[in-house]
Amino acid sequence: MSDDLPQLTRQLSPGAVVTDDAITEGYRRDRAATVPAGRPRAVVRPGTVAEVSSTLRWATENAVPVVPRGAGTGLSGGANAIDGCLMLSLERLTAIREVNAAHQYAVVEAGVINADLGRAAAATGMFYPPDPGSFEICTIGGNLATNAGGMRCVKYGVTRDSALGLEVVLADGTVLLTGSGARKDVAGYDLTSLFIGSEGTLGVITSATLRIRPRPPRDPVTFVASFPTLEGIGHAVDAIGASGVVPSMLELIDRATVNAIEDYRRMDLDRSAAGLLIGQADGAAADDDVRRMTQCCEKAGADLVVQATTAEESDLLLEARRLSGTAVMAAGPTVIDDVCVPPGRLAEMLATILAISADSGIPIATVAHAGDGNLHPTLMLPDLTADTVARAMAVAERLCDHARRLGGTITGEHGVGVLKRSWLRDQLGPASLAVHQAIKTALDPAGILNPGRSF
Amino acid sequence: MSDDLPQLTRQLSPGAVVTDDAITEGYRRDRAATVPAGRPRAVVRPGTVAEVSSTLRWATENAVPVVPRGAGTGLSGGANAIDGCLMLSLERLTAIREVNAAHQYAVVEAGVINADLGRAAAATGMFYPPDPGSFEICTIGGNLATNAGGMRCVKYGVTRDSALGLEVVLADGTVLLTGSGARKDVAGYDLTSLFIGSEGTLGVITSATLRIRPRPPRDPVTFVASFPTLEGIGHAVDAIGASGVVPSMLELIDRATVNAIEDYRRMDLDRSAAGLLIGQADGAAADDDVRRMTQCCEKAGADLVVQATTAEESDLLLEARRLSGTAVMAAGPTVIDDVCVPPGRLAEMLATILAISADSGIPIATVAHAGDGNLHPTLMLPDLTADTVARAMAVAERLCDHARRLGGTITGEHGVGVLKRSWLRDQLGPASLAVHQAIKTALDPAGILNPGRSF
Numbered sequence: 026m027s028d029d030l031p032q033l034t035r036q037l038s039p040g041a042v043v044t045d046d047a048i049t050e051g052y053r054r055d056r057a058a059t060v061p062a063g064r065p066r067a068v069v070r071p072g073t074v075a076e077v078s079s080t081l082r083w084a085t086e087n088a089v090p091v092v093p094r095g096a097g098t099g100l101s102g103g104a105n106a107i108d109g110c111l112m113l114s115l116e117r118l119t120a121i122r123e124v125n126a127a128h129q130y131a132v133v134e135a136g137v138i139n140a141d142l143g144r145a146a147a148a149t150g151m152f153y154p155p156d157p158g159s160f161e162i163c164t165i166g167g168n169l170a171t172n173a174g175g176m177r178c179v180k181y182g183v184t185r186d187s188a189l190g191l192e193v194v195l196a197d198g199t200v201l202l203t204g205s206g207a208r209k210d211v212a213g214y215d216l217t218s219l220f221i222g223s224e225g226t227l228g229v230i231t232s233a234t235l236r237i238r239p240r241p242p243r244d245p246v247t248f249v250a251s252f253p254t255l256e257g258i259g260h261a262v263d264a265i266g267a268s269g270v271v272p273s274m275l276e277l278i279d280r281a282t283v284n285a286i287e288d289y290r291r292m293d294l295d296r297s298a299a300g301l302l303i304g305q306a307d308g309a310a311a312d313d314d315v316r317r318m319t320q321c322c323e324k325a326g327a328d329l330v331v332q333a334t335t336a337e338e339s340d341l342l343l344e345a346r347r348l349s350g351t352a353v354m355a356a357g358p359t360v361i362d363d364v365c366v367p368p369g370r371l372a373e374m375l376a377t378i379l380a381i382s383a384d385s386g387i388p389i390a391t392v393a394h395a396g397d398g399n400l401h402p403t404l405m406l407p408d409l410t411a412d413t414v415a416r417a418m419a420v421a422e423r424l425c426d427h428a429r430r431l432g433g434t435i436t437g438e439h440g441v442g443v444l445k446r447s448w449l450r451d452q453l454g455p456a457s458l459a460v461h462q463a464i465k466t467a468l469d470p471a472g473i474l475n476p477g478r479s480f
Numbered sequence: 481m482s483d484d485l486p487q488l489t490r491q492l493s494p495g496a497v498v499t500d501d502a503i504t505e506g507y508r509r510d511r512a513a514t515v516p517a518g519r520p521r522a523v524v525r526p527g528t529v530a531e532v533s534s535t536l537r538w539a540t541e542n543a544v545p546v547v548p549r550g551a552g553t554g555l556s557g558g559a560n561a562i563d564g565c566l567m568l569s570l571e572r573l574t575a576i577r578e579v580n581a582a583h584q585y586a587v588v589e590a591g592v593i594n595a596d597l598g599r600a601a602a603a604t605g606m607f608y609p610p611d612p613g614s615f616e617i618c619t620i621g622g623n624l625a626t627n628a629g630g631m632r633c634v635k636y637g638v639t640r641d642s643a644l645g646l647e648v649v650l651a652d653g654t655v656l657l658t659g660s661g662a663r664k665d666v667a668g669y670d671l672t673s674l675f676i677g678s679e680g681t682l683g684v685i686t687s688a689t690l691r692i693r694p695r696p697p698r699d700p701v702t703f704v705a706s707f708p709t710l711e712g713i714g715h716a717v718d719a720i721g722a723s724g725v726v727p728s729m730l731e732l733i734d735r736a737t738v739n740a741i742e743d744y745r746r747m748d749l750d751r752s753a754a755g756l757l758i759g760q761a762d763g764a765a766a767d768d769d770v771r772r773m774t775q776c777c778e779k780a781g782a783d784l785v786v787q788a789t790t791a792e793e794s795d796l797l798l799e800a801r802r803l804s805g806t807a808v809m810a811a812g813p814t815v816i817d818d819v820c821v822p823p824g825r826l827a828e829m830l831a832t833i834l835a836i837s838a839d840s841g842i843p844i845a846t847v848a849h850a851g852d853g854n855l856h857p858t859l860m861l862p863d864l865t866a867d868t869v870a871r872a873m874a875v876a877e878r879l880c881d882h883a884r885r886l887g888g889t890i891t892g893e894h895g896v897g898v899l900k901r902s903w904l905r906d907q908l909g910p911a912s913l914a915v916h917q918a919i920k921t922a923l924d925p926a927g928i929l930n931p932g933r934s935f
Contacts, residue, residue, distance in 0.1 A: 211891050213935050215640070216916075223669055241724055267581075269696055308765065309769060310763065365660075366661075398662060398664075431661075438666060441666070461669055479669075
């Protein structure tokens with residue numbers, strides 16, 4: 026290498042730059058099983074924003090690619106190493122700088138675990154809504170970089186909807202502050218939204234001012250409905266959406282997923298149902314909201330609708346939903362897809378998934394944030410041979426194509442990373458790609474920030 | 481002029497290019513009384529997106545500035561003419577291309593009046609939440625360009641929160657599509673949010689796919705509370721915010737505004753109150769929500785709390801709030817300010833407004849979207865002499881400074897335009913301004929799009 030890594034090492038605190046293969050190996054990939062990962066030149070673990078700034082300034086001067094990394098729970102390969110890159114891990118920026126219930130915000134650093142923020146907020150009677158499936162291990166920085174979603178999005182929005190402002194280190198090392206503490210702010214361009222979801226290609230988010238909200242005054246009310254057909258689930262979700270009820274959660278688990286869960290841990294779910302719909306409402310009208318939602322389910326053909334009567338029953342239903350990823354992955358290699366379709370299109374997308382699965386011979390287990398139209402069809406593979414991966418990618422492409430044809434998108438919350446880059450080009454088209462490239466070049470002229478990812 | 485305007489005229493349909501002073505005069509300014517306006521070279525009124533494209537391509541080739549214009553209801557001078565510019569009026573793009581209740585979206589062109597979209601949505605049982613004060617006359621294009629707010633934002637968000645995707649004509653004439661029909665979409669950068677609120681400096685929005693929502697199943701429930709002190713109103717709003725109740729409206733009218741309304745039209749409002757708080761809740765829990773909000777008001781020292789018992793009473797309260805702008809403006813020249821402070825800061829900001837008014841000798845009438853912390857202190861001026869305007873600007877600057885000191889912003893929903901440009905520089909700082917300029921240059925290298933506005 027012609028660059029001067031020792032120069033960077035000297036600028037940072039001891040131990041911040043790591044080149045030992047035994048350690049760097051653990052930083053090479055996220056959880057996208059089929060996406061190849063390169064070998065980093067070094068892992069850099071800055072302890073301060075100033076060290077992030079020094080790292081990026083050095084990388085720009087030496088034209089070394091930088092891959093920012095949170096907890097590595099991504100599913101699109103966006104945090105996989107590039108040969109010769111610096112893996113920039115934000116794991117040491119773990120301060121919760123402030124939790125302010127009176128002004129309804131928290132200031133947290135990028136390396137803070139999502140659930141730790143949740144617990145800090147709860148200690149003041151507040152909560153932080155975005156709850157990706159990996160919330161116990163993923164970081165706020167990664168959540169922001171990918172605009173992560175979760176089960177509560179259907180009522181409270183995605184990560185972007187909870188972000189008031191960011192601290193971002195730009196490619197040249199400049200520290201940028203965006204936003205304010207105000208709920209409404211039209212002072213200048215919406216840079217906060219631009220950096221959120223940009224997958225580390227425009228800057229490195231080091232901290233954020235996040236909106237926290239008063240916790241609902243009572244426990245949410247939960248129900249589960251079992252359906253003989255997926256079409257019925259689609260109709261139930263449409264009816265709930267049209268009713269004006271805003272659930273705080275509305276999740277679908279299909280038959281293949283139910284069976285994977287039961288195989289993994291017995292929970293007495295109905296293995297023969299086409300799918301289950303698990304819904305929740307919080308707030309003062311929760312009972313009434315759940316009553317209206319269960320009526321929608323019954324009218325749409327549910328053959329069993331049960332309302333949880335205790336917090337324990339409710340937790341059990343949520344646990345089943347939360348287990349689905351683990352259970353399906355325990356059954357073998359997977360490709361977890363992520364598409365989103367407009368309201369009213371869920372039934373069509375579910376039917377297409379079944380058809381594509383039958384046609385391709387690849388079993389697909391689907392869970393969905395049904396209230397948002399956001400589906401995760403998970404391809405269950407016998408192995409990860411090149412042939413199998415190629416077949417899986419062809420199936421994933423067909424799923425993405427169909428979501429687009431329904432007016433939707435190839436990714437609702439997992440991001441583009443490397444996995445979906447070629448399909449993204451079809452979705453965006455040349456005019457949008459040119460705008461993406463112009464913005465990227467404007468903010469990162471040396472092209473060091475996660476090159477080849479996102480768009 | 482060295483440019484070839486006849487060449488543009490020939491490219492567009494007959495009558496699209498207007499140079500007659502008697503007509504162009506009416507396009508020179510928006511409603512910012514104190515902001516100077518230039519003289520346009522021509523007014524261009526394209527009838528199609530292709531004509532917008534031709535206009536921008538011609539303007540880029542000839543380096544002629546373009547000022548996009550909706551209905552001219554802006555309050556910051558962002559749509560005022562620049563000497564020698566083309567005023568690009570979107571008034572002829574008035575098609576509501578689609579209202580789709582099943583998939584909860586509408587596709588509308590930039591020149592559609594906000595209230596016309598509302599009526600079209602209502603005909604299908606849906607509604608479009610953003611409702612700026614000028615909703616009966618302002619256009620969706622202007623709403624998007626400024627990220628307009630309104631009274632329903634406190635529950636349903638600002639214009640950006642209802643936008644799923646845009647059709648934008650770029651400076652070189654390229655037509656860009658952003659977003660999708662999906663609720664969650666992380667495919668590429670959030671270009672939709674970038675263009676919204678950019679005040680015509682990055683592209684010209686010609687149409688949008690907007691989220692529409694099922695109308696609440698019943699009429700909202702409305703209350704009014706009268707307070708002997710503004711501090712009490714601040715505490716009531718804080719308590720409502722902390723309670724977890726999400727009002728569908730929570731508006732403040734101070735004493736000066738109440739008196740302006742009563743002078744303009746007798747409505748039997750309490751002229752002696754320090755201020756009124758008018759609140760609404762919709763949805764299934766509306767009665768319960770209003771009960772909890774009125775309790776918050778009583779505890780915070782309200783001396784009269786009344787719940788509207790009929791739709792007529794409710795409409796009357798809303799009418800009083802909606803009249804406030806007209807009534808205050810009828811009393812003489814005004815500067816309508818627009819600041820936003822974080823939750824919990826309303827009382828401090830209200831106290832500062834009173835102090836600055838007393839200190840400066842300029843009467844200030846304040847209304848506020850109190851639930852959002854978004855205040856409109858309106859400076860009531862005796863005349864528009866240079867001296868008075870200079871004093872008014874100094875007062876407005878002090879108000880903006882204080883909002884910033886409280887963690888807020890110099891503009892919550894009216895935009896920067898020309899009026900607030902110098903103060904914006906203080907709020908954003910050099911790093912953010914450099915990023916703004918880099919993005920602007922990337923998308924509009926010739927600098928033709930509303931130059932000198934926004935940032």
